[in-house]
Amino acid sequence: MTGDSGQKTTLYQWIGGMEPIGRLVDAFYHQMDTVPEARDLRAMHPSDLAETKRVLTLYLAQWMGGPGDYSAERGHPRLRARHLGFQIGEAERDAWLLCMKRALDETIPDARGRQAILGALAPLADFMRNQQAG
Numbered sequence: 783m784t785g786d787s788g789q790k791t792t793l794y795q796w797i798g799g800m801e802p803i804g805r806l807v808d809a810f811y812h813q814m815d816t817v818p819e820a821r822d823l824r825a826m827h828p829s830d831l832a833e834t835k836r837v838l839t840l841y842l843a844q845w846m847g848g849p850g851d852y853s854a855e856r857g858h859p860r861l862r863a864r865h866l867g868f869q870i871g872e873a874e875r876d877a878w879l880l881c882m883k884r885a886l887d888e889t890i891p892d893a894r895g896r897q898a899i900l901g902a903l904a905p906l907a908d909f910m911r912n913q914q915a916g
């Protein structure tokens with residue numbers, strides 16, 4: 783993103799680094815635990831989300847231009863391949879994005895930062911689909 787000074791800033795810097803990303807991920811899975819539309823999505827995940835949260839935090843930090851700890855630990859993201867074991871159609875994609883939108887609204891005060899993140903995650907979530915519509 784481009785800041786007021788005209789300098790290029792990573793999304794990671796823009797939203798304030800690791801701390802807010804951790805809060806975003808906590809809020810995301812809290813939404814998944816509570817939003818009725820996300821019940822089936824939640825059921826795909828382990829009951830204990832500690833490791834899932836840790837890994838998504840590392841991934842998002844790297845994806846936003848922050849430290850590369852995710853790949854240092856797990857190699858190339860191969861995100862679509864890693865999701866092939868789960869049945870992901872439009873409903874799952876929409877539920878995932880709904881939880882993320884609400885979590886962003888809760889934890890990222892900067893509206894441009896929120897929009898930039900959601901706008902970039904929407905096509906990524908769509909790319910995770912591996913089930914035909916209908």
Ligand code: HEM
Binds near residue numbers: 826827838856876911
């Ligand atoms: C679109 C619907 C999606 C569904 C249904 C879904 C579901 C899942 C599930 C069930 C897991 C396994 C969790 C675990 O065993 O701990 C997982 C892992 C993961 N998901 Fe998703 N996901 C979706 C989209 C996304 C998107 C858009 C991203 C990127 C921001 C993402 C990032 C990840 C990461 C980084 C992991 C951990 C991968 C690893 O083990 O290294 N997911 N996802």
